[in-house]
Amino acid sequence: MIDFEIPEKIAGTRLVVETVAVNMMRPVSRYFDEHEHEVPWDYINFMHTATKAMGGASMAAGDGKKEGPHFGFQRLAVMVEMLSWGDAGIYLDTPGGMLGSAAVSATGSPEQKERFLKRFRGDTPVFDAMCMTEPQCGSDTSAIRTSAVLDKAKNEWVLNGEKIFVTAGHKAMLDSEGFIVVWATIDSAAGRAGMRPFVVEAKTAGCQVTKMEHKLGIRASDTVSIVLQDCRVPFENILGSAEVVTTDKATTGFKGAMATFDATRPIVAAQAIGLARATLEMLKEMLAERGVTIRYGLPRQKLSSVEKEVIEMEIQLRSAWWLVLKAVWMMDNGKPNSLESSMSKVRAGDVVNRITQKAVEIMGPIGYSREFLLEKWFRDAKISDIYEGTGQINRLVVARQILGYRSSELR
Amino acid sequence: MYSFEPTEEQKMLIDAVSRYATSDLRTAAHDAEENKELPPKLISKGWELGILQASIPETYGGFGERSAVTGALAAEELACGDLAGALAVGTPGLFALPVLLAGSEEQKKQYLPPIIAADWKPYTAALIEPYFDFDPNDMKTTAKAEGSDYILTGEKTFVPFADKAEGMIVYARLGNETKAFIVPKGAAGLKVGEEREKFMGLNSVPFFKVTLEGVKIPSANLLPGDFSPVLAASRVAIAAMAVGVAKAAFGYSRDYAKDRDVFGVKVGQKQAIAFMLAEMATEIEAIRLLVWEAGWAIDTRKEDASQKAYLAVTGAIDLAMMVTDRAVQILGGHGYIREHPVELWMRNGRGFATFTGLAMV
Numbered sequence A: 001m002i003d004f005e006i007p008e009k010i011a012g013t014r015l016v017v018e019t020v021a022v023n024m025m026r027p028v029s030r031y032f033d034e035h036e037h038e039v040p041w042d043y044i045n046f047m048h049t050a051t052k053a054m055g056g057a058s059m060a061a062g063d064g065k066k067e068g069p070h071f072g073f074q075r076l077a078v079m080v081e082m083l084s085w086g087d088a089g090i091y092l093d094t095p096g097g098m099l100g101s102a103a104v105s106a107t108g109s110p111e112q113k114e115r116f117l118k119r120f121r122g123d124t125p126v127f128d129a130m131c132m133t134e135p136q137c138g139s140d141t142s143a144i145r146t147s148a149v150l151d152k153a154k155n156e157w158v159l160n161g162e163k164i165f166v167t168a169g170h171k172a173m174l175d176s177e178g179f180i181v182v183w184a185t186i187d188s189a190a191g192r193a194g195m196r197p198f199v200v201e202a203k204t205a206g207c208q209v210t211k212m213e214h215k216l217g218i219r220a221s222d223t224v225s226i227v228l229q230d231c232r233v234p235f236e237n238i239l240g241s242a243e244v245v246t247t248d249k250a251t252t253g254f255k256g257a258m259a260t261f262d263a264t265r266p267i268v269a270a271q272a273i274g275l276a277r278a279t280l281e282m283l284k285e286m287l288a289e290r291g292v293t294i295r296y297g298l299p300r301q302k303l304s305s306v307e308k309e310v311i312e313m314e315i316q317l318r319s320a321w322w323l324v325l326k327a328v329w330m331m332d333n334g335k336p337n338s339l340e341s342s343m344s345k346v347r348a349g350d351v352v353n354r355i356t357q358k359a360v361e362i363m364g365p366i367g368y369s370r371e372f373l374l375e376k377w378f379r380d381a382k383i384s385d386i387y388e389g390t391g392q393i394n395r396l397v398v399a400r401q402i403l404g405y406r407s408s409e410l411r
Numbered sequence B: 001m002y003s004f005e006p007t008e009e010q011k012m013l014i015d016a017v018s019r020y021a022t023s024d025l026r027t028a029a030h031d032a033e034e035n036k037e038l039p040p041k042l043i044s045k046g047w048e049l050g051i052l053q054a055s056i057p058e059t060y061g062g063f064g065e066r067s068a069v070t071g072a073l074a075a076e077e078l079a080c081g082d083l084a085g086a087l088a089v090g091t092p093g094l095f096a097l098p099v100l101l102a103g104s105e106e107q108k109k110q111y112l113p114p115i116i117a118a119d120w121k122p123y124t125a126a127l128i129e130p131y132f133d134f135d136p137n138d139m140k141t142t143a144k145a146e147g148s149d150y151i152l153t154g155e156k157t158f159v160p161f162a163d164k165a166e167g168m169i170v171y172a173r174l175g176n177e178t179k180a181f182i183v184p185k186g187a188a189g190l191k192v193g194e195e196r197e198k199f200m201g202l203n204s205v206p207f208f209k210v211t212l213e214g215v216k217i218p219s220a221n222l223l224p225g226d227f228s229p230v231l232a233a234s235r236v237a238i239a240a241m242a243v244g245v246a247k248a249a250f251g252y253s254r255d256y257a258k259d260r261d262v263f264g265v266k267v268g269q270k271q272a273i274a275f276m277l278a279e280m281a282t283e284i285e286a287i288r289l290l291v292w293e294a295g296w297a298i299d300t301r302k303e304d305a306s307q308k309a310y311l312a313v314t315g316a317i318d319l320a321m322m323v324t325d326r327a328v329q330i331l332g333g334h335g336y337i338r339e340h341p342v343e344l345w346m347r348n349g350r351g352f353a354t355f356t357g358l359a360m361v
Helices: A008-034 A041-053 A072-086 A099-107 A110-121 A169-173 A188-194 A252-289 A305-332 A338-368 A374-385 A391-403 B008-035 B040-047 B068-081 B083-102 B105-117 B228-259 B271-299 B305-331 B342-353
Strands: A128-131 A147-151 A156-167 A179-185 A195-201 A207-212 A223-234 B123-126 B142-146 B149-160 B167-174 B177-184 B190-192 B207-218
Touching: A008 A041, A008 A072, A008 A374, A072 A252, A072 A305, A099 A110, A099 A128, A099 A179, A099 A195, A099 A252, A128 A156, A128 A169, A147 A179, A156 A179, A156 A195, A156 A207, A169 A179, A169 A207, A169 A223, A179 A188, A179 A223, A188 A195, A195 A223, A252 A305, A252 A338, A252 A374, A305 A338, A305 B271, A305 B305, A338 A374, A338 A391, A338 B271, A391 B228, A391 B271, B008 B040, B008 B068, B008 B083, B008 B342, B040 B083, B068 B083, B068 B228, B068 B271, B083 B105, B083 B123, B083 B149, B083 B167, B083 B177, B083 B228, B083 B342, B123 B149, B149 B167, B149 B177, B167 B207, B177 B207, B228 B271, B228 B305, B228 B342, B271 B305, B305 B342
Parallel strands: A128 A179, B123 B167, B142 B167
Antiparallel strands: A147 A156, A156 A223, A179 A195, A207 A223, B142 B149, B149 B207, B167 B177, B190 B207
């Protein structure tokens, strides 16, 4: 039965997270935007303690239940939406497993999940990160050059290559005993079929954080480069099969990445939605303070231009949010969701940019001023249309599915 | 608990309506539009699906419960076949559902069974007025109390099947409120335009202007309930139909793009076209959920149901225009030719901004 009521359990979580967003994120939003590379440890430590107290370990690990309705990804989407409403940059500093854990959850064996994810249940906050992008390739992940060669004598993988734009890489590798998930090829001749994710733990020799980026927005979150130089990891750190299957153009490794994206794209979309909601709410408050109320229900011909914009924003925001929830609901219910997942990302990326751009425009000098958060949110928003697949890549994914084309047929 | 899956019963309804919409309505749409007439048999067949009947409780001659979500699901499918056909099949709902939603117990007992029990009959409603800034909450048509009667005065447009209507709901401003009144066939002062109205689309449905020159009706003909739920229900139905038209245009242009050769590949293999289609599909999915949410808010009696219905219909108006326009564009010159249905869908699509109150499903 079609139902838009938030499950009670998730509503409770949402309320708790809202308190965190209001009290621990908003008050320091501006500070961490202006002090790039400083780390919001108060928030991090609080979140670690709180997550442990609530019995959770990894935000991305789902609820792990075998029976009954699953809410894991729905809860995660709701939490992320609210945290990002608090601050989209600080949210990315949330400890306890993000994209790296999502990859482990989606493609790892039960032993690997236990081995890599249990660290999040410890006494100190731990981070993880995903390493996909390289200097010469971003969206075109099949062009990845980082290699993994099996040293049979020692039963170890030897990784070589450079990864860039690693979100939270500093915190995962230097500030905590975390791990990164590195995408590398085990057979460069096999193209996508040779791609595999490898877990590289903090303090592994041959793995070095080399650069911290300075960014347009989400400045509270570290973005680093990581160099792997004869970096050795145990054989068991490969996620998925070590065999390369090329029959029928099967691209097992790449499919692993895609399966991860099915889970992570709606979550990144949820982040965009939280930021968009924050912006729209603040815009409406600012307008109300200046005597502008939005007259819902009127025909467009009678609305002011500002009213039309706000109503349009609300439609965009609300409909995009339901797309996100549908995608995670499908995930929780074991329904294939890669179409909906990419759709939600396309839509949320568009919507958050449109809303933040318009809000700054509508508020004029107030919107542009660093005294208020609208300009920051405008800068924070842009990343949502770039990482975890740009809007264009996600359009390609959607287009291939609705047209029934393989990647070779629609490039 | 969140769920985005219709019930088994709803799925069966969707299937049945979809079969009729694609094999009957869609097939007949071109000729119906050109000849300016829908075959009566086609309308009867749609009526026999029992969509309206299933939303009226047994007490009043029906066999179900009203659900705005179920109505939206049916409306989308119908309109995906042909919007004109969908509106024609649903016209008696323009009379029956306001009675159900805003009528008194006596009115429901008196008016609903004859509509529901019989074959399709032209019961209709007059809501839209011929002014650019027409506002359903601020009508120019007025009702004035006079003894135990009401006097209705004003002008209406877009009244389907008004010439043969067995009964008509007329919406008018009473004090500061919009109210619905039952105007019986042949009431003195009720003037139906002599000629059918001519519009950009929907030419297979006979629409008329209706003038009310001091039409006197007994006060018992006032539907006592609020207008707001009636308007919300109508907005959800219209929004769902807009989604249906968009779905039709998307499906047709996608199939065309997969079939049409260009520069040695199919035109759908060009990103310029493929991305348009991706955005169309995404937009349809998103707005459909907004429409469902509004329907759900009505069914679960949420306080902000009216506002949700307003947002849904406003989003759906833009959706229909965006998607039908792109469908024509994807077909290129062929899209402009009336042999293909996309230009008709584009004409119909633009109408959603005007169609407030033209559908109750």
